[in-house]
Amino acid sequence: MEAIDVGKIIPAIACIVIMVPAGIGFILAGLYFIKKRQRIKRNGEVIELPVIRMIEDSSNVSSSDGNYHGPSYYPVFELPYNGKVYELKTETWSHKTKEGDRIKIHFNKENPYEYEIYRDKRMPFVSVMFFATGVVMIVIAIFLAIFFSFFL
Numbered sequence: 145m146e147a148i149d150v151g152k153i154i155p156a157i158a159c160i161v162i163m164v165p166a167g168i169g170f171i172l173a174g175l176y177f178i179k180k181r182q183r184i185k186r187n188g189e190v191i192e193l194p195v196i197r198m199i200e201d202s203s204n205v206s207s208s209d210g211n212y213h214g215p216s217y218y219p220v221f222e223l224p225y226n227g228k229v230y231e232l233k234t235e236t237w238s239h240k241t242k243e244g245d246r247i248k249i250h251f252n253k254e255n256p257y258e259y260e261i262y263r264d265k266r267m268p269f270v271s272v273m274f275f276a277t278g279v280v281m282i283v284i285a286i287f288l289a290i291f292f293s294f295f296l
Contacts, residue, residue, distance in 0.1 A: 153233045153292060156288055156289070156291075159285065159288055160285045160288055160289055163281045163282070163284060163285040163288075164281075164282055166278075166281055167180070167277075167278040167279070167280075167281030167282035167285065168278065168282070169278070170274050170275070170277045170278030170281060170289055171274075171275055171278030171279065171282075172278075173274045173278075174271050174272065174273075174274030174275025174276070174277075174278060175275065176269060176270070177267065177271035177274060178271045178275070178276060180258055181203065181260070181267065181268065181271065183254070183255075183258060184252045184258055184259065184260060185250075185253050185284075186253045187253050187254045187255065188250045188251060188252055189250070189251060189253055190248055190249070190250050190262050191248070191251065192246050192247065192249075193221040193222070193223060193246065193248075193249060193250060194221070194244055194245070194246050195219040195220065195221060195241055195242065195243050195244060195245045195246075195247060196220055196222050197220050197242055197243055198217040198218065198219060198220070198241070198242070198293060199214075199217065199220060199233060200215045200217055201215055201216045201217070201218065202215040208223040217241065218233055218234050219233075219234050219241045219245075219247065220232065220233045220234075221234075221247070221249065223249070223251060223256055223259075225251075225253070225256050225279070227231045228256075230256045230257060232251075232256075232257070232259055234261060235260075235267075247261060248261070248262035248263070249261055249262055250262045255259040
């Protein structure tokens with residue numbers, strides 16, 4: 145039996161040790177977003193609310209290509225529900241929305257802090273992308289484990 149060159153196997157093990165937990169994390173994040181959307185659909189109500197203010201985020205003003213992309217703006221709403229007022233800041237940015245604009249949101253009546261912009265296509269896409277990225281990372285880790293077990 146030949147001795148295994150530890151210098152060759154350590155990068156493979158390191159890659160697997162990093163990719164599997166990261167893949168599991170991505171899958172769990174994707175499942176969280178999918179479950180959140182299901183709760184909103186199951187217990188949800190659609191309401192139109194005015195944007196009370198815009199929060200500016202200048203962290204993405206420039207990019208690696210050196211071009212100016214401008215700040216992002218996050219709409220903030222106030223949702224009056226069951227005798228309380230909930231302040232909701234969107235999770236997605238907008239360059240077109242302005243203070244005073246009225247936007248439909250779909251919120252969970254059991255937890256009004258769980259909501260999404262009504263008919264916004266970004267959140268379903270994000271959910272699927274997180275889940276798919278996790279699956280791909282785990283498949284690559286398994287492939288690396290098999291590859292290195294045969295060729296080392």
